[in-house]
Amino acid sequence: MGAMFRSALLAATLAPLALGCGAAPTPSPQSQNPADFVLLGGAVRTLDPARPQATAIAVRGDRIVAVGTDAEVGAFVGPETRVERLSGRAVIPGLVDGHCHLHGLGVALESLDVRGKKSPEDVAQLVAAEAKGRAPGEWITGRGWDQNLFTPATFPTHAPLDVAAPDHPVALERIDGHALWANAAALRLAGVDAKTADPAGGRILRDATGAPTGVFIDNAMDLVTAKIPGEPPEVIERRILRASERALSLGLTGVHEMGINDATVAVYRKLAAEGRLPIRVYAYLAGGSNLPALSQRKPDVDPQGTAMFVLRGVKLFADGALGSRGAALLAPYADEPKSTGLSIADRKKLTDAARLIADAGFQLAVHAIGDRANRDVLDAFAALGEGRARALRFRVEHAQVLAPEDIPRFAALGVLASMQPTHATSDMPWAPARLGPERLRGAYAWRSLLDAGARLVFGSDFPVEEPSPLLGLWAAVSRQDPSGAPPGGFMPEQRITLDEALAAFTTGPAYASFTEASHGRIAPGYIADLTLFSGALAADRSLLAAKIDRVIVGGKVAFGAAMSKTEAP
Template sequence: MLLSRVYQAVLLTVVTATPALAAPVVVSQIQGYGFDEKRTLVPFQSLVFDDVTGKVLARGDANLAKNYPNAKVIDGQGKTLLPGLIDGHGHVLGLGQNLAQVDLRTSSSEAQAVAKVAAFAKTQPQAQWILGRGWNQVLWPTQQFPSTTLLDEEINDKPVWLSRVDGHAGWANSKALQLAGITKESIDPPGGQILRDDKGNPTGVLIDNAMGLLEKKIPQQNEAERQAALTAAFEHLLALGITSTHDAGVDAANLASYQTLQQQQKIPLRIYAMLSATDPMLQKWLQAGPIDDPTDVLDVRSVKIYGDGALGSRGAALLADYSDKAKERGLLVTQPDALTQLMKMTINAGFQANVHAIGDYANRLVLDRFELLVSDKDRQAGRHRVEHAQIVAPVDIPRFAKLQVLPSMQPTHATSDKNMAGDRLGVARLRGAYAWRSFVDQGSIIVGGSDYPVELANPFHGLHAAVTRQDQQNQPVGGWLPEQKLTVTEALRSFTTDAAYGAYQEKAMGSLQPGMWADFILIDHDLTQVPPEQIWQTQVLQTYVGGKQVFRRN
């Protein structure tokens, strides 16, 4: 159940009215970086925070400590200190679940993926289902979707379900298809597709909304299992220097788990939860109103709305045919009339509308609706977002700035997709693809993120991709679509103060200004000095949230 506004007001009064003696802590001997109110990078050598309130008191040069003679001192040992990183688009429960499933990201062929699944299954004899994620047929020699054949040869006595790396397609064995009742006679659901062979039989691959036909048969996690998965994800994120994350699509059970953990003070980082537009509870949630948590541990004032599918599975909705498959233009997961209604409900209830749109057609549909549904005077206050904004028609890019819609983008999508995007789109459409520089140059604020577990959660991989437009083997030389590179400062800003702006939190976190939460990390080298191709190798040494150390590398 959402907290009422009255309860929030009472809680805020208690928190702000309780007197407490300041207990200053000085972090010295650091090369620190933060931002000012103009989003300019500010270097400093000392940071002071209050150990009682968990908020920054001051930052400055090495002499700052003299103003706090009785302070506790933390010796930074010359390390670099940054604001805690913010992932503006992830899936926390999915990450926690993924940590307990077979990871197929590194599979170089269908056969190797099957071998990994078979080996994993042997370690899980009690499992009712064998679950996994991460396969990407684009990286295999054939570049063809897999089928049930090899899976069935290894595992035919229990169901297997393996999500594609983007989460917009899945691969099943015959046992799983049988349990789901998916046969030659099954009809494709709206916004979904059952891939079939030349005889019309299901191949085992389900796209977008067709995945639901099978996934509803997978036993749901109980509360204890869900909390364990969330806790595993929290620990994983903190070790990567992520002190706050926007959770893109939280259902009723997930939100209940969050609220239970919050009441037990077991959420060690900050969660900006987007309510899932597909949950039956949505209307009641909207009626209850936003949750503005004064501690910023769990803020809920946005809705994740689903537009189209993903590019790799040809589910991204395009204005013209896929270049590598005639007469296919992708899928709308939410049909236009329903999309309009969901966006209208969300906006009218005072919530931020965060709409998934990858293809240029989906992006245009969403922009059209923001133009129609949001008045000029409400645009800046709404801070509505397009999640991904991956392929945008060049004529539509300026509309983001005009409508004050925030692009929420994930840099590693570009370096993961670079070997496939040209085939899917052709050269001309790449001018509006993964166009970070185009957005920044027109004044758009980019909310940076990873889309974990679609991509790895490590934010330094995203910073590296944004700056170099290269993979971790430094390919291609000079970067893919290099005209869209960001500077180190711009990239860091997107994962700190700009991501905070995308959650109405820029006055509370993301830049380490006095009065903000003392959320910060110590890392092993200076991002402004290290060669750009080495950014992804950055190691987090310590993570602090609200002035409390929540991770330390051994």
Template sequence: MVDLVFFNGRVLTMDSAAPRAEAVAVHQGRIFAIGGNDELDSLRRSATRAIDLDGATLMPGFIDAHTHFVSGGMSLANVNLAGVNTMAEMQRRVADKVEMTRDGDWITGRGWDHTKRTDEVAWPTRAELDVVAPEHPVYLGRVDGHVGWANSRALAMAGIARDSADPYGGQIMRDENGEPTGILLETAKNLVQNIVPEPDLAARERGLQLALDEAARFGVTSIHDNAPAEDLVLFQDFRRRGDLTVRVNGLVRGWEVDQPFLEPMIAIGAQTGFGDDWIKLGALKLSLDGTLGSRTAAMLEPYSDDPGNTGVFRITQEELDPIVERAHKHHIQIALHAIGDAACKMALDSIERATKVHHWPDHRHRIEHEQVITEADMRRFPELGIIASLQPCHAVTDLVWIESRVGPERVKRAYAWRSFVDIGTRICLGTDWPVETLDPRVGIYESVTRQGLDGNPPGGRWLEESLTIDEALCGYTIDAAWAEFAEDRKGTLAPGKFADFVVLADDPTAIDPSKLLTMEILATIVEGRTVFSADGRFAPS
């Protein structure tokens, strides 16, 4: 007798050898059998529970290959400026938080994006925060997490003034009189961030629960998470009490923290994969540059709309190389944030040097984002066995302004997903939540259409760089599993693999791409247990 049988459905296995089925049997959290309705009929009749899919689509649960999970959950409880496109609305949201906050206490949040403003495309200023929060220190992170916006009170508490020097890898933005405007680029934001009181345990637990709820309603069953040490502790606490409903592959900090993970991992003999199938150490994560939206991504040539500016490096080649080599030597996967073409070259150079010194052919090192890259460096990905970790949801709005930022020649190699795939690069897909929504449907839609959420422009932008629907689905399932050395346990549906599923009202491979955004998620199942149900059919019995 098995625990559960799903039948009468459209089952997408993501396994090219047997891509379709109608029924799946589950026992003790694993797939017991998969096949046609007739083949599993005897198991269905004897199962503890049988669920009629009634034509719905069941497929492997989505694996988000790039998140900031607890931070994302906490952003839902703080001042949330995601999607806000006017200064008046930003100020209103801050003012609302002021009303419920004691004088002198910090107000924090994130999500603003000055490139999406409809009133005026301009950086915000401290004065615009001072108007609504004169008695509170305020710090609000940009949507990309690489820029901060602070009011005068917060700047004063951090000791940031006219004569303050820019830190390495960062910049204090100043007005024409040399006064700080309140915008802090890259490492400069740490000057304020480091004095913001740490959230207490109750707030962080509330944030993680909000994040888990968000993942469940979007069909996300595993994450590759940019996890600081305190988040790994929190994941373990939730797991001990049975409340963890996503599997966590940690992209742990290797730079810009008091205690980087590399040496402690080496000291205890922990290689990539150390842990179990719920929480494990994945890659050592380092950020090499900033972002295109804030013009801090490191570029080989100046920005087309900001001559003289080539962005910001957050680490030097001389600092990076020994870290990458030592990690590679000890079989610790590397994940390098590199958005600009100069940062991509730095990342590739460092990994190539390490591979020439120490033999580890199946390293699966990865570079995160690679939004602008030279053709020559792109070809180095498959040559070196490097994964391109892509976030198509960034392109929803970035493609609107990217040509003005990098010019007509470099734009041909921007968000070049098809070019990566065509030369044999392994990819994985993620959202970068809370930089973008955790909803994988947005990334799948953008991968295929390269259009805005409103369907414009007709035909998409640089559609020649789009992915097929099958490639996009693989990016969120089997390819993401491969990127964390877990392809034998999840990412496809086969006997013995985890019973981690998402149930969709429609077959994403059969509907018009414009419908992908609104494709209903009916249920999310993790290890055979329903963690989200849109209707009573899938609710826990």
């Protein structure tokens, strides 16, 4: 069959499918420059206000060339165009995790997983099993313990780990990454004893005699982690690639990688240069001692939105986490009246750092969970002068507990609220006890921020939380955990709609990465980063059962079956 005849026959066949009649489309110039592939018969949520819904998409190279009805897009079908009939399946702009630790996920996938354990002894059993396969003196690292699951809900001591692995140093990160649980062997290697002072922005938990219990909060963690051998580049590479494959399988086309060091940056650059980085990574350098040298560096820019790796930001910390009572609060914790948390960087340090980072042209993202930390960050951004934080698209990471009067300041300053919906549903069993009823009203306040005009950027903070964006979408629209608890939702007045939640995982991260003209929407001229589902999407429990059919990055299938050529029936 000749190529011209096949093209005409295929175009004539598509029109009746779309229109329900026998009229074939008039030949158009598009058929002379056909698409590489066409998706037909889908439920396309474009996130484009000009055309929110469509049924078909045409892609040529790495760009979307047409969006519309099956008949409109059918004009882009040529002899070699691959045609996929979706039969009502959902297609959305590629989902992007706006705050995560991709390399950290790779580390977690190769470390001891102690999530969900109900006692220190349960954790110790896993450590003992791990020690059997390790040479004496080899470090055992892991992540995921949460003292809120223990009975009583108190921090553990090093004693169970000493019994489990007396000949191995053990260092286990809390689930939020803001506390470390170590055994006596690790304490000896770190040289930590009763005489060791708490570092600035950190806390060593101690027993009645002043001896360290084995738990280190925030900056104090460095006392132990500094002794753990570093990763060689080949291990970093392996972990990035393993984590990338996991992220793609969950529907993500890109991530915002928070707080990485130069060794990890170098591996990312190598993978991208070799064409081996399968997922888009927009990265933030870990701030700290390297800040004074920032003026000698230049941020990456990606005007076309085609780069697979971009380093344009810097990540700093204002405080710790709520679960370990390291979040900096304006008033004492309701369940620990003697403490208001930890300020890792006070207002002056934040202001000085923000000015230095702004002068160097970098974007700043600051971790702030408590209301005091959030206020300090907003004050630091405001001190830069009118419009400067907005122009550089400065961000607050987590924005978890806000004083009501600070909520409108996000929109007024043009500061992005980078939040993680599953933090609310993970924290809800114990957050009310930490905060008390009045202060809780400003916590996890997605609806309040949106109504005040703020831009939301959603992520998961994986591996702190599970990496699936579907869990985040469900938490955002329901304020419930996957089991459906609590009935009616946790602070249900803060729910948002499915379209608003999808925007926070698509157009929000695109704006945050300065690529809103090429990413975050399904529209002609935009990069073909797409997430395809095996069924429809709805704002109900079916979200949790949704399956990823394909993930397309830059017009190429990055996850799922390759699309084969489809001839006319």
